[in-house]
Amino acid sequence: MKAIMFACKLFLKRLSRRSKATILYATETGKSEEYAKKLGEIFGYAFNVQVYCMSDYDISDLEYVDLLLIVTSTFGNGNPPYEWRGEIN
Numbered sequence: 001m002k003a004i005m006f007a008c009k010l011f012l013k014r015l016s017r018r019s020k021a022t023i024l025y026a027t028e029t030g031k032s033e034e035y036a037k038k039l040g041e042i043f044g045y046a047f048n049v050q051v052y053c054m055s056d057y058d059i060s061d062l063e064y065v066d067l068l069l070i071v072t073s074t075f076g077n078g079n080p081p082y083e084w085r086g087e088i089n
């Protein structure tokens with residue numbers, strides 16, 4: 001039992017040291033959200049990853065992020081999805 005607790009502590013310590021990656025997505029029909037979540041799973045092997053919808057993200061949190069990935073679609077004349085057009089928090 002002690003060995004398991006020790007291994008868990010080591011594992012959590014190691015996880016907390018990983019660089020922080022944030023993935024923001026903006027979507028109309030859900031494809032970018034799906035892709036952002038898949039990307040999150042893949043990057044989760046090497047980074048401490050969080051995935052957010054663009055409209056839910058507080059931009060002041062960017063200063064704590066080591067890597068930022070943005071997944072979005074375009075519509076019409078290369079316009080971004082609706083949620084991207086609104087003001088980011």
Ligand SMILES: Cc1cc2nc3c(=O)[nH]c(=O)nc-3n(C[C@H](O)[C@H](O)[C@H](O)COP(=O)(O)O)c2cc1C
Nearest residue numbers: 026027028029030031032033073074075076077078
């Ligand atoms: C009406 C309409 C307009 C589109 N306009 C563009 C465009 O200008 N450029 C582009 O690359 N893709 C365009 N697309 C393709 C979408 O970007 C594509 O379907 C995308 O995968 C949708 O992703 P989402 O579900 O994350 O919004 C358009 C699709 C539709 C239905």
